[in-house]
Amino acid sequence: MINIVSCLLPLFEFDRATEGLLGESQRLAKALGGSHVVVIAGHAEDSKVSAVAEYADRLIVAEHSDLTSYQPELCLSVLRSVCASLQPHAILLGSDTYSQELTPRLAHRLGGCSAGDIQSLAVVQDSIHATRPAYGGKAVAVLDMKTSPAVVWVRDRSMEVAVAGEPAKIERLQVEAENINTTKIVDRRSEESSGQRLEDASIIVSGGRGLDGPDSFEDLRQLAVTMGAEVGASRAACDSGWITHSHQVGQTGKKVAPQLYLAVAISGASQHMMGVSDAKIIAAINTDPDAPIFKHCQFGIVEDYKQIIGPLQEKLASSLS
Ligand SMILES: Cc1cc2nc3c(=O)[nH]c(=O)nc-3n(C[C@H](O)[C@H](O)[C@H](O)COP(=O)(O)OP(=O)(O)OC[C@H]3O[C@@H](n4cnc5c(N)ncnc54)[C@H](O)[C@@H]3O)c2cc1C
CATH class of the missing domain: 3.40.50.620 (HUPs)
Incomplete structure (x- = not known):
């Protein structure tokens, strides 16, 4: 059989x-x-x-x-x-x-x-x-x-x-299985999460090292709330301690498949892009016109994210209300 x-x-x-x-x-x-x-x-x-x-x-x-x-x-x-x-x-x-x-x-x-x-x-x-x-x-x-x-x-x-x-x-x-506990789980801590799992999100707004720090992730969060999106991040942003690793997208992070993936100040390294290869539409905001992310995205804005995020959030908030 x-x-x-x-x-x-x-x-x-x-x-x-x-x-x-x-x-x-x-x-x-x-x-x-x-x-x-x-x-x-x-x-x-x-x-x-x-x-x-x-x-x-x-x-x-x-x-x-x-x-x-x-x-x-x-x-x-x-x-x-x-x-x-x-x-x-x-x-x-x-x-x-x-x-x-x-x-x-x-x-x-x-x-x-x-x-x-x-x-x-x-x-x-x-x-x-x-x-x-x-x-x-x-x-x-x-x-x-x-x-x-x-x-x-x-x-x-x-x-x-x-x-x-x-x-x-x-x-x-x-099952009579031998229980050889060479590894013992001593504590379980659940991270508080109010939204959807990143893997299930249909819109993701993701931030990278080009953001100025954790405060900029707050601006991204506000944009995400307006768009009904979840917040993702590059490994560089997670390693910097600006956001927890549960938000990391990529080879060693989450593999996501949203309808829209908005990459903000993310260069588009291959290890990051491995996590977004199933995204339907990728859009990017980056100051560097030669950033690799622009080779992967359908829509791109070459600009400082600070000039875009606030006005975009306000525009969306007024048109969606
Ligand atoms: C084995 C291995 C596994 C890895 N796994 C992962 C993974 O799972 N996920 C992952 O993300 N990475 C992973 N990495 C790391 C990866 O190689 C990159 O280092 C990382 O993705 C870079 O993150 P970043 O794009 O945020 O930073 P950077 O590469 O530093 O890019 C920052 C970008 O921000 C732009 N920028 C700067 N200022 C502004 C501004 N004001 N406005 C707009 N744009 C701006 C810059 O032009 C630049 O393109 C892995 C690496 C290895 C070796």
Whole structure:
């Protein structure tokens, strides 16, 4: 039996990212004439388990008394145990940091191969090929996943969502996994957030090092509120401590896919642009006419941002009120 496994971690959200993950697994299973098996590691709300069942041929909730929240080694151990018994051709995980952390470790434990930031998977002559952006999104790398299972984490929102069908029966397994806590989570702190996740935002106003400091981010925030947007940032701005890293967009930050991405005083380094390659429209404000960002954007203003942000916000506020 050919199995393609989607792995969901404790307390997962049934959001657009999960739907895309399930959709890609579903398509791959269909292409191989196999089954789409969803494995939920640890505790999950019943309503979410039922929702996921509509997208699976088989649904396994792998329970362990200590897995009420994410614990790296225990989660890895549970997933390894269940996946080993399924002998899957491919295992797909989400793009959250926990899944990114687990992917290569799970591949190693199962004797497979791993890759991250995958945009699509296809079957080519009995082999699984994975595509991912390369050179800051300027090229696409095609990876031949030669060793089974292919364990990948998929890029948020870049996959078509899954198609609902007859719900799978929910199988609950008590997994005897070894809990070797080489890593112990001693504290969890949630960052207060009033708006949408950056990954789900349809408009993002993002600021870079060319802003004068944290106060300028307040001006960006006001513009964002008027536009119904979320605020993003370059790594340089985050590293300067002007805004927290949860706002960082790019290779080592969030991968976003808004309808409009407004880059303010951001040069457009390849590592930043990797995070915005799925944006529909990119616009930029930058004093340097030769800034690389202008090669990526449909609309650009060569000007000091201070001359633009205030008047733009006022104009939008009056025309939208
Ligand atoms: C492995 C690795 C991973 C990385 N990951 C990321 C990542 O995830 N995200 C990320 O963003 N970066 C990442 N970087 C860093 C990246 O290479 C750049 O250094 C960074 O994106 C630069 O940020 P910036 O554009 O804000 O700053 P700068 O490159 O310094 O650009 C500032 C821009 O502001 C303009 N400017 C200045 N004053 C004004 C003004 N008054 N009005 C308008 N424009 C003005 C300037 O002309 C300039 O273009 C990574 C680097 C490495 C090596």
